[in-house]
Amino acid sequence: MRIKAILGSACVLLMTSGGLALGAEMSASLLADTCNGCHGPDGTSYGPASPTIAGTNKDYMVETMQAFRDGKRPSTIMQRIAKGYSDDELKLIAEYFAAKPFGRIVDQKTDPALVAKGKEIYDNLCEDCHEKDGRSAEDYPALAGQMMPYIESELRDLISGTRNLENNEALSSKERNKKQRNLKDLVDTHGEEGIAAVINFFGSQK
Amino acid sequence: MTAINRRTFVQLSGATAFAGALGLPHVARAAGGKVVIIGGGPGGATTARYLKLANPDIDVTLIEPNELYHTCFMSNEVLGGERTIEQIQVGYDGLKKIGVNVVHDFATGIDGGAKTVATKGGQSFAFDRCVVAPGIDFNYTHEGITEADAGNVPHAWKAGEQTTILRKQLEAMEDGGLVAIVAPADPFRCPPGPYERASLIAGYLKEHKPKSKVIIIDPKEKFAKQGLFTGAWKKLYGFETDNSLIEWLPFAKVGGISKVDAGTKEIVTDFETFKPAVLNYIPQQTAGKIAMDAGLADEKGWCPVDKQTFESKKVAGVHVIGDAAIATAMPKSGYSANSQGKVTAAAIAAILAGKEPVTPSYVNTCYSIAGKDYGFSVAAVYRYNAEKDVIGGVEGAGGLTPGDASPEQFKREVGYAHSWYNNIRKDSWG
Numbered sequence A: 001m002r003i004k005a006i007l008g009s010a011c012v013l014l015m016t017s018g019g020l021a022l023g024a025e026m027s028a029s030l031l032a033d034t035c036n037g038c039h040g041p042d043g044t045s046y047g048p049a050s051p052t053i054a055g056t057n058k059d060y061m062v063e064t065m066q067a068f069r070d071g072k073r074p075s076t077i078m079q080r081i082a083k084g085y086s087d088d089e090l091k092l093i094a095e096y097f098a099a100k101p102f103g104r105i106v107d108q109k110t111d112p113a114l115v116a117k118g119k120e121i122y123d124n125l126c127e128d129c130h131e132k133d134g135r136s137a138e139d140y141p142a143l144a145g146q147m148m149p150y151i152e153s154e155l156r157d158l159i160s161g162t163r164n165l166e167n168n169e170a171l172s173s174k175e176r177n178k179k180q181r182n183l184k185d186l187v188d189t190h191g192e193e194g195i196a197a198v199i200n201f202f203g204s205q206k
Numbered sequence B: 001m002t003a004i005n006r007r008t009f010v011q012l013s014g015a016t017a018f019a020g021a022l023g024l025p026h027v028a029r030a031a032g033g034k035v036v037i038i039g040g041g042p043g044g045a046t047t048a049r050y051l052k053l054a055n056p057d058i059d060v061t062l063i064e065p066n067e068l069y070h071t072c073f074m075s076n077e078v079l080g081g082e083r084t085i086e087q088i089q090v091g092y093d094g095l096k097k098i099g100v101n102v103v104h105d106f107a108t109g110i111d112g113g114a115k116t117v118a119t120k121g122g123q124s125f126a127f128d129r130c131v132v133a134p135g136i137d138f139n140y141t142h143e144g145i146t147e148a149d150a151g152n153v154p155h156a157w158k159a160g161e162q163t164t165i166l167r168k169q170l171e172a173m174e175d176g177g178l179v180a181i182v183a184p185a186d187p188f189r190c191p192p193g194p195y196e197r198a199s200l201i202a203g204y205l206k207e208h209k210p211k212s213k214v215i216i217i218d219p220k221e222k223f224a225k226q227g228l229f230t231g232a233w234k235k236l237y238g239f240e241t242d243n244s245l246i247e248w249l250p251f252a253k254v255g256g257i258s259k260v261d262a263g264t265k266e267i268v269t270d271f272e273t274f275k276p277a278v279l280n281y282i283p284q285q286t287a288g289k290i291a292m293d294a295g296l297a298d299e300k301g302w303c304p305v306d307k308q309t310f311e312s313k314k315v316a317g318v319h320v321i322g323d324a325a326i327a328t329a330m331p332k333s334g335y336s337a338n339s340q341g342k343v344t345a346a347a348i349a350a351i352l353a354g355k356e357p358v359t360p361s362y363v364n365t366c367y368s369i370a371g372k373d374y375g376f377s378v379a380a381v382y383r384y385n386a387e388k389d390v391i392g393g394v395e396g397a398g399g400l401t402p403g404d405a406s407p408e409q410f411k412r413e414v415g416y417a418h419s420w421y422n423n424i425r426k427d428s429w430g
């Protein structure tokens, strides 16, 4: 487990500065606010597909942006955006979004039967890492309330290998193997319905 | 970046200490000032919202004649029938809620010396800083057509009633009819717009009027996202076959337009005469009239600005953003206007607080939808280059969706385009 002390300190900084320290927020915010056009105000998406990036842990966001930038993680557009920022800038941006709450504001359509089945699968296969019904963003990205078409795209890319976990240096080989195993289990044991079920489960979380 | 960090850190500790001594509200009020914004499109609305977010004590007045704004973005989906006109409307309650004073009136003059804005309704508004974001106005250059003809020959380049007129004409047209789009020369609002429009009209024709066709008469020899559009047209609309639903007619093919008859819709070019059933004539453009009247524009009709603060190079204390401004590499788009609004809000908040404007960062992305499950994009990340006085793209960043993208990628980009629309609306108007 990686410790995210820095996240806490970013909150303190923003809280003490309140509405006063214009300059302090603006250097980071001028970089980060450009993302809002696609990811929503303060990084919370109004959907239907683009992900919410608010409340993402700082290290995960920096690593993700670097992976986009270096072509290690596939994307439609993020590799073109991420190339516009240096490591230092990415750190500022990541700190900024880490301090914003992950807003669960879109009422996504879900099927209660699939949600129930998804919860069962989640408890067996996902809970170890994506803790608290997918709400935790302590070490891994929060999935609760994430946009369902986005979860589906990423899940399918992970299953097909288009998004290659071996390229993810942020994960230990143990973590990688576990994730591969559980994804395979999801497909082998539960099939298409299982995929729909976990997506419905995460999408139903408010 | 390190220089900024150091500077802002000093400001932060200073401000916090000051607040401790005097109590928050008093200090906050001292950081206020009066800002008057002209125009409630993405440029003006974003500036208003981000000014209030930066410092709620800045007194922000937004002057905009219409109670409902119609976004041009996604208006091509209204023409194609995928979206209703109501779905591109947005009001100003989100801005009012955070304390923006929204005035439904039309600005008629800006006095840069007295620092006041006058309106058609006879009001006068004093400002410390004024932001002008009026979008575009039209310059009809061909014989036989003027803006007074827009009821019969719509431009639909400002969304709203014009969009509805064009949609109704498409619906009323008989199968086998010809639709002509006359595209403008550079520079104009939304460079990929005419070609997205042709695509979505072709999509409508394919389904409902398959014997019809859309032609684009273009004074240009190339256009934005050309490879991606023609690739999509080949896949979806039989482009370059005998039954193509779309034909692109650049200057090299048909020559220049010598005359347009707004009554009969006849278009005479150097080599051919066309008689479409529906004519969408997109005129040449300039900055919105108020920018011209206030002396903010150059001889070509666009407004030169300082690229760091968007302050006019012609009138001090007045900023110009969005389509009306000359923003070098940034195209005239909703995303550009939104991004410039944030930079301008930050600059004005700093200036009013007696601080140096911070280093800006800008982004533009234009999504285009060419048909069902077929979207693509162009993106750029920009930085301010003081030496060259330009907003320049970061090298290696940005660019187009690859032409050989998979069907799945083109499909995903439609979902992301719709997400962009929802998010930028919220980000601009609250």
Ligand SMILES: Cc1cc2nc3c(=O)[nH]c(=O)nc-3n(C[C@H](O)[C@H](O)[C@H](O)COP(=O)(O)OP(=O)(O)OC[C@H]3O[C@@H](n4cnc5c(N)ncnc54)[C@H](O)[C@@H]3O)c2cc1C
Binding pocket: B038, B039, B040, B041, B042, B043, B044, B063, B064, B065, B066, B069, B071, B072, B073, B074, B075, B076, B105, B106, B107, B108, B133, B134, B135, B136, B156, B157, B158, B189, B190, B193, B197, B288, B289, B290, B321, B322, B323, B324, B332, B333, B334, B335, B336, B337, B365, B366, B367, B368
């Ligand atoms: C068909 C089409 C499709 C497009 N698609 C996209 C897209 O997908 N993505 C994208 O990023 N961009 C797109 N655009 C471009 C985008 O619409 C414009 O670039 C954007 O609207 C510019 O914003 P603005 O705030 O500068 O001006 P505008 O949006 O034009 O807003 C100006 C406002 O000022 C008001 N105004 C004017 N004069 C006065 C005055 N004197 N007093 C008070 N108020 C005044 C007007 O009523 C208006 O509300 C598209 C454009 C078109 C035509």
